[in-house]
Amino acid sequence: MHHPPVRRILYALCARGARSAASAAAVVSFAVAAGTAAQAQATYPAKPVKLVVGFAPGGPTDILARVIGAGMSKALGEQFYVENRTGAGGNIATEAVARAEPDGHTMQLTLMTAAVNESLFKNFKIRFAEHFEPVGGIAQTGLLLLVHPSLEVHSVSDLIRLAKSKPGELPYATAGAGTSTHLAAELFNSNTGTKLMPVHYKGGGETIKDLLSGEMKIMFSTIPPVLSFVKDGRLRGIATTGLKRDPALPELPTIAESETPQFGPSVILTN
Numbered sequence: 001m002h003h004p005p006v007r008r009i010l011y012a013l014c015a016r017g018a019r020s021a022a023s024a025a026a027v028v029s030f031a032v033a034a035g036t037a038a039q040a041q042a043t044y045p046a047k048p049v050k051l052v053v054g055f056a057p058g059g060p061t062d063i064l065a066r067v068i069g070a071g072m073s074k075a076l077g078e079q080f081y082v083e084n085r086t087g088a089g090g091n092i093a094t095e096a097v098a099r100a101e102p103d104g105h106t107m108q109l110t111l112m113t114a115a116v117n118e119s120l121f122k123n124f125k126i127r128f129a130e131h132f133e134p135v136g137g138i139a140q141t142g143l144l145l146l147v148h149p150s151l152e153v154h155s156v157s158d159l160i161r162l163a164k165s166k167p168g169e170l171p172y173a174t175a176g177a178g179t180s181t182h183l184a185a186e187l188f189n190s191n192t193g194t195k196l197m198p199v200h201y202k203g204g205g206e207t208i209k210d211l212l213s214g215e216m217k218i219m220f221s222t223i224p225p226v227l228s229f230v231k232d233g234r235l236r237g238i239a240t241t242g243l244k245r246d247p248a249l250p251e252l253p254t255i256a257e258s259e260t261p262q263f264g265p266s267v268i269l270t271n
Contacts, residue, residue: 045105048079052097052108054090055175058205060225064139065109082109086202089176091124098131107135116178141222143184143241145255146230148217156239156258159218163194172196173207173219181207184220184241191260211235223248 049072053065062084069080085093093108100106145156153159163170174182177200189196196218201207208225210216212234220241227248229235239255240246246254 045076045078045080047105048081049104050100050106051080051082052093052106053082053084054086054093054108054110055084055203056086056201056205057084057203059175059203059208060141060222061109061111062203062205063225068109068138084203088124089178089182089200091126094126098126108132109138111180116183141224142246143180143220144223144226144230144246144249144252145188145220145238145241146211146218146226146235147238148211148214149233149236150214151217151236153218153238154236156253156255156260159238160192160194163192163196167195168197170196170218171199171216173211173216174198174200175204175207176200176202180222181220188220188255188260 051065051069053062055061062082065082069082072080085096090110094110097106097108145159147153147159151162153162172185174185176182177198181204182198182200185196185198188194199216201210204221204225207216207219208221208229211219211221212229223240223246226235226237230237230249237249237252239253239258240249242254243256244254245252
């Protein structure tokens with residue numbers, strides 16, 4: 001059975017009740033030339049806007065939040081600044097935004113975990129549909145299975161053979177429990193009969209640092225932050241998660257065309 005490809009989609013969220021103001025900001029970011037900025041700026045924002053990120057500085061969500069924040073600050077004439085609230089797979093950030101004043105001045109830049117963590121964490125009480133208003137989608141990227149070059153793995157088949165010879169012994173890095181980097185690897189385990197073991201970090205930046213040093217040797221990552229390391233050989237890309245090859249790495253096969261043709265479910269929503 002084929003599924004949609006595993007992809008990360010980045011969203012902006014605000015506390016429920018704040019959508020009208022925050023949506024104006026989202027529109028401004030794409031429609032400044034049409035004169036929308038002057039109209040929206042008269043009413044929103046009335047003070048600096050906090051962009052909450054649930055992962056450590058240096059990861060893809062953090063980097064994009066800072067780029068978006070700089071653009072919004074310029075367009076709206078008020079500061080949009082990033083606050084990193086790390087831990088619990090993004091749950092700490094999600095809870096902070098859900099409890100914020102619903103005036104559009106506290107937003108979360110996020111992936112999928114804000115929606116899926118209510119199913120993964122028994123004590124997590126935030127309900128995505130009840131507590132949040134999605135403002136808009138921002139970016140989309142596939143995932144890449146990669147290893148440190150010291151690991152004698154050059155293909156999906158190699159990794160499956162190695163993992164099956166050492167069940168429960170090979171760790172892999174994730175950007176946090178419930179993130180796409182975690183769920184993609186667990187889906188890989190399920191589809192291949194392997195038992196790679198998760199090591200959860202507080203963000204993608206920390207995982208990449210330890211993968212480069214060789215402290216960790218296996219992970220799924222979004223493509224942009226590791227692309228240069230794969231190109232220069234400091235990391236080895238094995239396969240991508242889409243049903244078609246990624247244009248950024250056309251030389252790499254997809255996991256779907258390798259050993260697990262059914263691989264590629266949708267791991268989407270928000271964090």
